[in-house]
Amino acid sequence: MQAAILPAFGSPLIIEEVADPVIGTGEVLVDVVAAPVLSYTGEVLSGARRYLLPTPVVPGAGAIGRVRAVGPDATRLQPGDWVFCDPTVRSRDGASTPDITLQGASARGEGGQKLQRYFRDGTFAQQVRVPTENAAPIGAIDPVDAGRWCVIGTLLIAYGGLRAMGFRPGETLLVSGATGNFGSATVALALAMGARCVIAPGRNTAVLDDLRHRFGERLIPVLITGGGDADTTAMRTAAPCPIDAVQDFLPPSADASVARAAIMSLRQGGRAVLMGGVGMLGGEDLSLPYPWIMRNLITIRGQWMYETAVIPGLVNLIRSGLLDLDQWAVAAFPLAEANQAVVHAADNAGPFKLTVLEP
Secondary structure, three states, X not given: OEEEEEOOOOOOOEEEEOOOOOOOOOEEEEEEEEEEOOOOHHHHHHOOOOOOOOOOEOOOOOEEEEEEEEOOOOOOOOOOOEEEEOXXXXXXXXXXXXXXXXXXXXXXHHHHHHHHHHOOOOOOEOEEEEEHHHEEEOOOOOHHHHHHHOOHHHHHHHHHHHHHOOOOXXXXXXXXXXXXXXXXXXXXXXXXXXXXXXXXXXXXXXHHHHHHHHHHHHEEEEEOOOOOHHHHHHHHHHOOOOEEEEEEOOOOOOOHHHHHHHHOOEEEEEEEEEOOOOOOOOOOOOOOOHHHHHHOOOEEEEOOOOXXXXXXXXXXXXXXXXXXXXXXXXXXXXXXXXXXHHHHHHHOOOOOEEEEEEO
C-alpha cells in the first residue's frame, strides 16, 4: 500500500510503498477512504507542538473507511462496513485508568508511549490497523460523503466535553473559544442537543457574525477585549438567563485571563469543562479564586478527548438530522498531495472548514 511517511520532525512527508498492515486477534484492518488533516497538523509534523510521536511514522489521527478484515474475536463487524477509525487507543489492562495514545499523533505518559510503539502508524495511508473497539460503525454512507463524515473526529471531542459535564436540553452554555474549530463545533452540537441558547464570546467579529447567521437568535455573540472582569460582566449581561455551563477550547496561544473571565461568568452551581490548550506554551496560571469556587458550588473538570461510549450518540445526532454535516466545507486532496493538504489546512483554519486526504 501507499502511505505518507514523516521521516523526522521538520521534514516533508514522503509518499512511499510500504507493507500492508497485518492484523491479529482484537484488531481490524480498514481501507481508508478519507482522513482529516487538522489545521495544526503542520505544527505537529514540525515538532513545534512537542507531541510525543516517534519517527519515522505514518501520521494522521482518525479516518472514515470500510472494513477490509476483522480478527477472530469480532462478532458484529463485517468486511465492507463503514466505520469511523477512532484514534484514541486505550490500554485494555487498565480499566479504571487506562494508558492512552492518539494513533498517528501523540501519546500520554510512559504507558501511552508503550502502547504507541504497537499502534504507531496513523491514517495518512491506504490502510490502517486499529483495535476492534476503535472501528466504530457509522452505517451506510455514499462514498462521496466520506470526507464530510471526517468532521466526526472534531465533533466527538466537543461532544465528549458536553457529555462529561452532563449538558441537558434547555440549558445555557457559554463556549470559550467559540470562534475556533473545536469551539464552533461545540456551538453546533449544543444547539442540536437542545440548548436554550449558546453564548459565544470572541474578538473576531466576522466569525461571530457568521455564527449568528448560521444559528439564529439562539446564538448570542459577545465581543470581548481581554479585559478580565469587564469581559465577565459582558458575558453575563448578554445572556438572557444565568449561564449553566462553560466549555473551554481556547488554544495554547490564549491568555489564561480569557479562560478565567469565561469561567467566572457561571451561575451558582455552574460547571466548567476545560479541553483547550491554555498554559501549554507557558504563561500565567488559571488562578481561579478558591472562595468563589467553594461558595458558589462551582464544578471544574478537565476532559481529554472523549469516552468510546459516546460515539453512537453522536452518530445518532447526525443520522436524525439534528446535526447537519453540510455546514462544513470540505477540501479534499489525494495522498500524493499530502504536503499540500497540510499547508492548506493551516491556511484555511477556522469554523466549518475541513481538509481531508483521500488515499
